Amino acid sequence: MKNHVEARNIVKRFGPTTALDGAGITITEGETHALVGRNGAGKSTLVSILTGLQRPDEGEVLFSGETAPALADRDAWRQRVACVYQKSTIIPALTVAENLFLNRQTAHGMIRWRALRARARELLTTYEVDVDAEALAGDLNVEQRQLVEIARALSFGARFIILDEPTARLDGPAIERLFTRMRALREQGVTMMYISHHLDEVYEICQSVTVFRDARHVLTRPVAELPHDELVAAMTGEATLSYEARARAGANGTVVLEAEGLSLAGRFQRVDLSVRSGEVVGLAGSASSGKVGLAETLVGLHRPDSGTVVVNGTKVRPGDVPAALDAGLGFVPEDRHREGFVPLLSVGENGTLPIARKLGRLGVVSPSRRRARAEELIDRLDIKTEGPDQPVGDLSGGNAQKVVFARALVDDPAALVVINPTAGVDVKAKQALLGAVEDAVERGAGAVLVSDELDDLRICDRVLVMFHGRVVKDVPRGWTDHELVAVMEGIQE
Amino acid sequence: GSGTQTGASGTQTGGAAQPQGGKIGIDHPRADSDFWNSYIKYVPQMAGELKIDLMTPTNSQNDVTKLVNNVQALIGQGAKAVVMAPQDTGAIASTLQTLANRKIPVVSVDTRPDKGPVYMVVRADNRAYGTKACEFLGEKLGGKGKVVQLMGSLSSVNGRDRAEAFRECMKSKFPGITVFEEPTEWEGSKAASMLQTRLEQNPDIKGIYMHAGGVHLAPTLQVLKQKNLLVPPTDSKHVFVISNDGIPQEFEAIRKGDIDATVSQPADLYAKYALYYAKAAVEGKTFKPGPTDHDSTIIQLPNGLEDQLPAPLVTKDNVDDKSLWGNQVK
Amino acid sequence: MTPTRVTPTRATTLTAPASRLRLARFRDLTLVPVIVILLIVGAFADPIFLTQGNLVNVLQQQAAISLLVLAEALILIAGKFDLSLESTVGMAPALAVMLAIPTSAGGFGIGLPGGLVIPLCLLIGAAIGAFNGFLIIRFQLSAFIVTLAMLIIVHGLQLGPTEGKTLFELPESILYLGSAVWLGLPAAIWIAGVLFVAGIVGLGYFRVGRSLYAIGGNSDAARAAGIRVDRVLWGVFILGGTLAALAGVLETGRLGAIGSNQGVGWIFMVFAAAVIGGVSMDGGKGTILGALTGVLVIGLVQNILTLKSVSGFWQPVVYGGIILIALIISRIAGGKAQD
Amino acid sequence: MTPTRVTPTRATTLTAPASRLRLARFRDLTLVPVIVILLIVGAFADPIFLTQGNLVNVLQQQAAISLLVLAEALILIAGKFDLSLESTVGMAPALAVMLAIPTSAGGFGIGLPGGLVIPLCLLIGAAIGAFNGFLIIRFQLSAFIVTLAMLIIVHGLQLGPTEGKTLFELPESILYLGSAVWLGLPAAIWIAGVLFVAGIVGLGYFRVGRSLYAIGGNSDAARAAGIRVDRVLWGVFILGGTLAALAGVLETGRLGAIGSNQGVGWIFMVFAAAVIGGVSMDGGKGTILGALTGVLVIGLVQNILTLKSVSGFWQPVVYGGIILIALIISRIAGGKAQD
Ligand SMILES: Nc1ncnc2c1ncn2[C@@H]1O[C@H](COP(=O)(O)OP(=O)(O)OP(=O)(O)O)[C@@H](O)[C@H]1O
Numbered sequence A: 001m002k003n004h005v006e007a008r009n010i011v012k013r014f015g016p017t018t019a020l021d022g023a024g025i026t027i028t029e030g031e032t033h034a035l036v037g038r039n040g041a042g043k044s045t046l047v048s049i050l051t052g053l054q055r056p057d058e059g060e061v062l063f064s065g066e067t068a069p070a071l072a073d074r075d076a077w078r079q080r081v082a083c084v085y086q087k088s089t090i091i092p093a094l095t096v097a098e099n100l101f102l103n104r105q106t107a108h109g110m111i112r113w114r115a116l117r118a119r120a121r122e123l124l125t126t127y128e129v130d131v132d133a134e135a136l137a138g139d140l141n142v143e144q145r146q147l148v149e150i151a152r153a154l155s156f157g158a159r160f161i162i163l164d165e166p167t168a169r170l171d172g173p174a175i176e177r178l179f180t181r182m183r184a185l186r187e188q189g190v191t192m193m194y195i196s197h198h199l200d201e202v203y204e205i206c207q208s209v210t211v212f213r214d215a216r217h218v219l220t221r222p223v224a225e226l227p228h229d230e231l232v233a234a235m236t237g238e239a240t241l242s243y244e245a246r247a248r249a250g251a252n253g254t255v256v257l258e259a260e261g262l263s264l265a266g267r268f269q270r271v272d273l274s275v276r277s278g279e280v281v282g283l284a285g286s287a288s289s290g291k292v293g294l295a296e297t298l299v300g301l302h303r304p305d306s307g308t309v310v311v312n313g314t315k316v317r318p319g320d321v322p323a324a325l326d327a328g329l330g331f332v333p334e335d336r337h338r339e340g341f342v343p344l345l346s347v348g349e350n351g352t353l354p355i356a357r358k359l360g361r362l363g364v365v366s367p368s369r370r371r372a373r374a375e376e377l378i379d380r381l382d383i384k385t386e387g388p389d390q391p392v393g394d395l396s397g398g399n400a401q402k403v404v405f406a407r408a409l410v411d412d413p414a415a416l417v418v419i420n421p422t423a424g425v426d427v428k429a430k431q432a433l434l435g436a437v438e439d440a441v442e443r444g445a446g447a448v449l450v451s452d453e454l455d456d457l458r459i460c461d462r463v464l465v466m467f468h469g470r471v472v473k474d475v476p477r478g479w480t481d482h483e484l485v486a487v488m489e490g491i492q493e
Numbered sequence B: 001g002s003g004t005q006t007g008a009s010g011t012q013t014g015g016a017a018q019p020q021g022g023k024i025g026i027d028h029p030r031a032d033s034d035f036w037n038s039y040i041k042y043v044p045q046m047a048g049e050l051k052i053d054l055m056t057p058t059n060s061q062n063d064v065t066k067l068v069n070n071v072q073a074l075i076g077q078g079a080k081a082v083v084m085a086p087q088d089t090g091a092i093a094s095t096l097q098t099l100a101n102r103k104i105p106v107v108s109v110d111t112r113p114d115k116g117p118v119y120m121v122v123r124a125d126n127r128a129y130g131t132k133a134c135e136f137l138g139e140k141l142g143g144k145g146k147v148v149q150l151m152g153s154l155s156s157v158n159g160r161d162r163a164e165a166f167r168e169c170m171k172s173k174f175p176g177i178t179v180f181e182e183p184t185e186w187e188g189s190k191a192a193s194m195l196q197t198r199l200e201q202n203p204d205i206k207g208i209y210m211h212a213g214g215v216h217l218a219p220t221l222q223v224l225k226q227k228n229l230l231v232p233p234t235d236s237k238h239v240f241v242i243s244n245d246g247i248p249q250e251f252e253a254i255r256k257g258d259i260d261a262t263v264s265q266p267a268d269l270y271a272k273y274a275l276y277y278a279k280a281a282v283e284g285k286t287f288k289p290g291p292t293d294h295d296s297t298i299i300q301l302p303n304g305l306e307d308q309l310p311a312p313l314v315t316k317d318n319v320d321d322k323s324l325w326g327n328q329v330k
Numbered sequence C, D: 001m002t003p004t005r006v007t008p009t010r011a012t013t014l015t016a017p018a019s020r021l022r023l024a025r026f027r028d029l030t031l032v033p034v035i036v037i038l039l040i041v042g043a044f045a046d047p048i049f050l051t052q053g054n055l056v057n058v059l060q061q062q063a064a065i066s067l068l069v070l071a072e073a074l075i076l077i078a079g080k081f082d083l084s085l086e087s088t089v090g091m092a093p094a095l096a097v098m099l100a101i102p103t104s105a106g107g108f109g110i111g112l113p114g115g116l117v118i119p120l121c122l123l124i125g126a127a128i129g130a131f132n133g134f135l136i137i138r139f140q141l142s143a144f145i146v147t148l149a150m151l152i153i154v155h156g157l158q159l160g161p162t163e164g165k166t167l168f169e170l171p172e173s174i175l176y177l178g179s180a181v182w183l184g185l186p187a188a189i190w191i192a193g194v195l196f197v198a199g200i201v202g203l204g205y206f207r208v209g210r211s212l213y214a215i216g217g218n219s220d221a222a223r224a225a226g227i228r229v230d231r232v233l234w235g236v237f238i239l240g241g242t243l244a245a246l247a248g249v250l251e252t253g254r255l256g257a258i259g260s261n262q263g264v265g266w267i268f269m270v271f272a273a274a275v276i277g278g279v280s281m282d283g284g285k286g287t288i289l290g291a292l293t294g295v296l297v298i299g300l301v302q303n304i305l306t307l308k309s310v311s312g313f314w315q316p317v318v319y320g321g322i323i324l325i326a327l328i329i330s331r332i333a334g335g336k337a338q339d
């Protein structure tokens, strides 16, 4: 079989960081090839090199044995490769239709909008993306945007498609639809490179897998020949077991987070919720079920139309984040880029934002105490960084997420509200993060965990399933995937 | 003699080609108007004639902050007298006090500082400009009708003086005339727009007083032309226009009959007498109020003296007078 | 989304488009109510206001500045900034004219034929734009501060050679466009009108126009989509400089001379017009039609203030107040936070 | 991070910070080479230049404007914008003084005691800042355009009551700070110095100061982290207005009167100083120390141009050119693209 894509001895440095150090990948024509590795291993950097967005410092890229086009020749690149990037390439101020056909609205002459919209609608229907072609992309939620990006990449008709963590923001049914699509493309002979931290997905959809570790190539193997444990070992450099939820003593009585009759128009209605110390309560639901809106309201990001929130015995003013945090809440937001961190500020500062007040007297923040706290957090969550002074904007996705986590945990919260905590983090980090939630709970906190991932929900003592803005069921520990999904889809009450 | 000289000069060494009496610093107020540009050109010429050791002129670009900084620099570089033209006459007070404390005499050109000692103010009376324009238009219009006054910047004292004098004179001498006032900020663009709008609103406007020919002349003519109002004075549609400044282009327009008059603001005399008094000051001469030998009068101010230079009204009759500075520049 | 329904249906997503489209269209026109109010106020303020003559005057007075607003809107939509446009309005025609007129009239004495003055003027404008683009794109310097420095430098390049003098003796060719009348309307209005239509069509229906929105909205994404970001941006700066030079030609024709402060102080009004017209300072948002309504609001306010003879001292307060009110109305009508 | 190592160790994380810290410190000081060059050029240009007297003059001349730069740097770091500061410089002291002086001297005839003038002036500045903040934060209006309108309005609020006249009979109290000499140096220098030190310490080591960076860098994240974004921003606008009013007091004392143009035209220089000093127009980036070096560069350039008596016509070209060069140097030394 011919090699469709080859990258050889790629070296790429960003200032002091070496993102790729002589790494390479070879993808055979027609296969779906997984690229896995821990956060910061250099996967996305390779993607930007394979799509001609960045020039490697050393090494070369070949398509079907020919050298890659010049960086300036974007059209040539686009004929060879289409991509769903990890970072959003949606332009919020433009409509979905225009985003889908960006820079190819028309071959020449004037744009015929009506025809464009029709084409967009057709495309969205083909890929079963349930969004309005005329909506502004900025008004879509994270998941819808992701679906639009995927539809766009698939629609190019390129023979090679790269998908960089496309499923990190999708729920179960959407992932299934994506896989159906990918299988169909593979049957048409399309080559794909697939990046994900969900190793089961790798086994489900890919034929071979390449592992990167610390900016280097570690192995390439057909997936059939590589058992799960070996794959994890290759990624982490050590043998690791998959995460097992710990057996906990369970709720010990005091209610640390309570909501009563909470409603927010268009998002959720009359929700009651009570979380005890030592308890993890899951919030599940399919797209637009209102689970995120509810969690964000608990924290004070939205002001509810009615209802009250009590944190650790204190009734907090509705819609007041600082009050909720002061009362003892820790928060991991849904979208780390939007609400998670300040990219220009250092790891240390981002991690200690909510406790700045405790790092010195009279409003002073002592840099040395901040640094000490930050190093402790870096240690605890195993954040891969040059140190507390590195700007978070320079970290890889998963490590940035750990910083956001660090911020939530820094004040030893009585109650934790965690939304999609493991989106885009590697296996080991996932364990660290879920472990961190369980640690906090064992120390006596109560946690609300909102997630689209059933794996995450396994650490919950009970899962509240939401459907169209209402809590429809309280599922105790011991559920099976099938049961829970059925409730989430509204198939079974 | 010119204003009675007491204190003899005495130190004049005969026939020496060298400049006399110590360095004189000069700050120019702005470089973006034709009048001041003519003044700036006359300065080195007059300095040569008066054999003055002139320092390189600074330019404060119509900004009192820069003026203060420039004066500090001139002091630092050893000026024995300073000529300036503070366009903001109030904000210069403490600088004048500093200069007085250092015994450095100041000649103020064109504007009269409100406060702070000055050796001599050399200016033409801006209020007189306004009054002359009012009288000219009032007579031409026979004491009735409508006139427009295109004002300069209201935050400049000269603009204000002209505007107030014109307004007051119209009120007292020609109460039958309606005056429209347009604050143009010395901008041609605003002047054109405002005049155009006003003529649309009042097609029977018969007179225009422009505060500054340099910026107002061309736009006014352009608007009149567009409205077909650029006709000889004999035509009943004629709009009487009086300008202010005395630049060559105004003279040209007077000759062609496009405008009727202008007040010639004496750029040459400004330069000449500014330097003359600065030199006199360095030499220790003093002056008293009264008439001078150059058709002007020195008057007493609370904070110094002022030599009020003549500002002739130029009409078709005297527009070719060679002694007008506007006929001397090329 | 109706929470009572148990299964999501396509119907729920299909209701949205029509209303959204309507809203999006209206968003360009949030200033229309302000314009209507101004027309009513103006009509009460002075009977002359609503006459054809006066309204044509307003348009003619705004023609030159509207070209600057057009240029700035394009640049802002592409996510950049150009302050130096205002200096180009005076400098480009001044320098072009000086190449043609004799030394006695203030020229360089090169004596180029008068017919070349307008092309030269536009070329100078384009060159200034190209230089701005070069510094901003190639050196990756801050557009605000580069063009601020250029505002000062370009104005100096007019002051220096003219020595601050007004140029009175101009070739006929440069006066023509700003003073001619075509089919009963000043040529300047026709020119501005045609260019605005070209801008609306270009930004609405052509790929290169749409690419401005993409670049202004997310330049990394635009680059990934194959848009030649640097080239387009450079083109926009050059076009901006050229439009500013053309504005200078129109203004020169209207005023009959080139004063040393032609265009000085315009840039604030230009930004005000663009922003109240809905163009975002953050790039990627706004339309040329919206910017045009912004120009009209500013022009009508000035006209009414002149007709009502509001005291020069208090004019700024009234004027600024109206801008604020227009801003608030356009905010409320537009419904979105501004940036 | 050394990529050869397989497991991250404490050692690797501990080697990096020192160098990064050093780099970050240098980034504040990218203009230092420019300042050194200017000092050398100045020394050759005029023997007076390096004398203590001249350098003290430079500092005194920049004292008032430096407070505006300080205010603008704070506002820019927090991700906002304030153009109206320049109008406050004239309007706040003018109004405060008019409340104290008799009608004969141009006052309102209310005759408040002279000792109240400075507090009143600062209060007026704070009120203007509060109003800006109110419109921008509560109404979510564009900061650029709100403060542009306010620039016009606030200046009008000075022109209106004074009718454009200069106020020169001032209470002694308001003249003192701008003209006094403390320990051999003008008081204005001491005041500006102390405020800059407070700014450097406040932004470097205080919670509220650090929160400006968080807000400017990502206001949503700052909100989610429990920072009271609106309250802090409002505070920054109020502080900015107050500093502008204080600048007005210093300027009034230095000039001995309040002209109707006091402060007019400063804002461009203020932005230039802040941006060449490394403060980003996009928020979240820059330091007060950097802004201070920006002020010094501008001050030294002006001083040298004055001492060398560069022709007024060509001064802008030299001046703008030097800003551009400083910008390029700070870009090269800083290493990062500007925005
Ligand atoms: N533009 C950049 N500037 C500086 N450092 C960068 C940049 N892009 C990537 N890096 C660094 O390069 C390394 C590799 O990053 P990359 O994004 O390729 O990781 P990744 O394998 O995709 O991780 P993740 O699974 O978290 O997405 C990281 O250490 C990251 O901090």
Ligand SMILES: Nc1ncnc2c1ncn2[C@@H]1O[C@H](COP(=O)(O)OP(=O)(O)OP(=O)(O)O)[C@@H](O)[C@H]1O
Pocket (backbone or CB within 6 Å): A141, A143, A171, A266, A267, A285, A286, A287, A288, A289, A290, A291, A292, A293, A294, C001
């Ligand atoms: N800022 C917003 N304003 C208005 N409606 C919103 C907003 N954010 C989300 N929505 C809508 O509210 C509904 C509930 O959203 P929410 O994010 O709470 O649900 P979710 O279960 O988390 O969905 P998903 O899994 O897709 O994120 C959805 O229809 C969503 O489109």
Ligand SMILES: [Mg+2]
Pocket (backbone or CB within 6 Å): A043, A044, A045, A086, A164, A396, A397
């Ligand atoms: Mg990645």
Ligand SMILES: [Mg+2]
Pocket (backbone or CB within 6 Å): A292, A334
């Ligand atoms: Mg969600």
